[in-house]
Amino acid sequence: MSYTSTEMGSDNESPFTDNGSDCRSRWEGNALKKGPWSSAEDDILVDYVKKHGEGNWNAVQKHTGLFRCGKSCRLRWANHLRPNLKKGAFSQEEEQLIVELHAKMGNRWARMAAHLPGRTDNEIKNYWNTRIKRRLRAGLPLYPPEMHVEVLEWSPEYTESRILGGDRRHQDFLQLGSCESNVFFDSLNFVSDMLPGTSNLADMVSCKTLGNGASSPRYEDFMPLLIPSSKRFRGSESLYPGCSSTIKEEIPSPEHFQNTAPQKISKTCSFLVPCDVDHLPYGNQHSPVMIPDSHTLTDGLVPTSNPSLGAVKLELPSFQYSEATFDQWKKSASPPQSDILDPFDAYIQSPPPLGREDSDCFPNCDTGLLDMLLLEAKIRNNSTNNSLYKSCASTSPSNVVGVSVSQIKSEEFDDSLKSLVHSEISISTQHNADGIPPRQREKERQPVLDITRPDVWLASSWLDHGLGIGKEAGSMSDAIAVFLGDDIGNDYMQMSVGASL
DNA sequence: AACTACTTCAACCGCACGTAC
């Protein structure tokens, strides 16, 4: 966009450069202005709203002669002109509330704004995108342990949100089930979409370019930030206080990462964010610590000599636990359960143990994504009476989560995927009959297997495996290899082996 | 002082939903 004018009425632009299709479609011979609003325009808009009330924004231009489209008027009014708007910095209480709400709702800024009188969704969004992210980049925990998670109740709304919540992309994923033969590749696409910083996995597979992919511009994103921009390196010392100074000097090539031991990578790669709990302001090593730039809770048990690995991209969907859920986690080693909560979801949602010595629940939580997906599918296949989950809760969790992809035939995997998709479709259909308006339902529902959540990814050992700090480096590699086929699979396996050496 | 890089935030953009016709 171009802010070429700040004076009303001047610099009328072509209607076809104005703000958005809606505005463009309403072009009737008057150029609609865009860019910053002048005080004169503000006065006109305020006057209009006083006379006619809010709404019917597209009539503003007709009634006032204001060269702004309705969309722009609504935004200006909502964000700057409407009464009772709070201006200025957020208070500590507001900041805390934003963090809490974000932990529950994710990037649902408008809903968050409803909890912050006088604040707009845009304000909250900007706040989050700047101050919070800056905090994360500095390696500070996003959700301080002293956060009063009990402030917000385990309300029906949040319960429903937690259970049914989701976003459009989740639904897109479910819809993929209609094309079963492509379910895996579509799932890869889906996963690529949901794992910021990765490129299209299915494209990678189909193009059989994994070996060279990292050096291909098309797949640079697959190794995000491996070729850091100068901007990213600027100030990297302060951003990543634990990083060696070599971070500025060793800009590795993609090939470097294919052949470099993870320990080396950890020293040279800018997206690896040291998380030295000894230096965290919330120094409780057993307190939840966000992996910087993600919403992922770690258990805070980050060896000081072994930097934790931060997420790759800043903007990630939130994990959407209720506050009460989170609170229960703090009190109990096992995840809170409900009759409605899916057993596997409960597993997925469960944060790492607050202290490994304290936890006998799912100690094998570093199993990979595909393992989890497989497990989910298997649970679906056998879940008419939740027997597996019950056994999961009563027996060694490792018996359940330790399923290695390499132990499962590909056709079995395919069947499991189909089963999973069908199960989800069934659930979706069920929700259609519950009387919830489609839009609300769309906003509220969440697939039970939320493999899209970065915390799930990051909690899995996938990244760990890829970077060689995992314990069970076999299963994910096996799985990828199986589905990539011989050529790419071998390439992938070589990469994997190389990374784990 | 000049330049560069980074941050902030107002505004835009595209999409989706609800409603009226």
Next chain:
DNA sequence: CGTACGTGCGGTTGAAGTAGT
């Protein structure tokens, strides 16, 4: 039932401001 319109939401952009060199 299909289409157009009005609205709201979340993501993105880029000018202006700020900080560092």
